[in-house]
Amino acid sequence: MSHFTASNPDFAQQLVSAVTAMPMAKWLGLRFCDVRLGEVKLEIGYREELSFTPGKMQATAIFAAADFAAVAAAGTLLPVGWVNASIDCNLKIVAPGDGEKLLARGRVITPGKMITVCAADVFSVRDGKETLCATALATARNIDTGRH
Template identity: 70%
Template sequence: MIMKPAYVASNPDYAIQLKSLVLAMPMAKWLGIEFVKIAPGEVELEITCREELSFAPGKMQATAIFAAADFAGVSAAGTLLSAGWINASIDSNLKIVAPADGEKLRARGRVVSSGKLLTVSAAEVFSVRDSEEVLCATALLTARNIELQRK
């Protein structure tokens, strides 16, 4: 059994900062991302299925699935950033394992390895129907941690 490291956020306002940064992004707004959980090294979010995110009635398109995984994994990495830092996706690998044909997508991201400049995270994306989760994708992501310019 693999033990999860217990991460501690160095920024006491990590959840507020993360949520405001992500939800200010036009893509996050358009997707309708809703954060369910934000904890050091972990994020859970949901995206409600709707027609413009599908490739056929009731079937979520791969891009929406990838977005859920990317936002969850990179956001999990963002929970460990110091104040004055942001991050951005630089690499990812998504494997779709089942159709996303539920009412919403639920993505859980978690940090795998945290460093000063790079953070690796993983995410699982579930298709949710009538509160039942079916794994539809798994991802491994790398984020570049970026210190904001000081004035």
């Protein structure tokens, strides 16, 4: 149960639509599995063009999963007419991304009006077994588009 309050009742649908419309998200094949206030779960399937050697995801794909998950989690708390963007993300890779897909769980650490601190854990999934491969701490800049 989330301890956050939704200022935008359509936050989940709007977030998923906005993120999955991004060219990079499309190219990565990013798919949301779950969206809740302050939390998201998304996945990126293994593809050869995302690997640095056959069977192992390149660090850039792992970073993208972490960044998208963390900042999307922050996006769930935005009011109508606001968007956000990454301004900082620190990733620590702790194991190879050598599964069939990456599963990233993003969460809000500290929300704010202009800046939200968020985090994500990225798991390599093989045969249904999750292995932590990276963790990230990120900062999202919240931007008023003026479209309320």
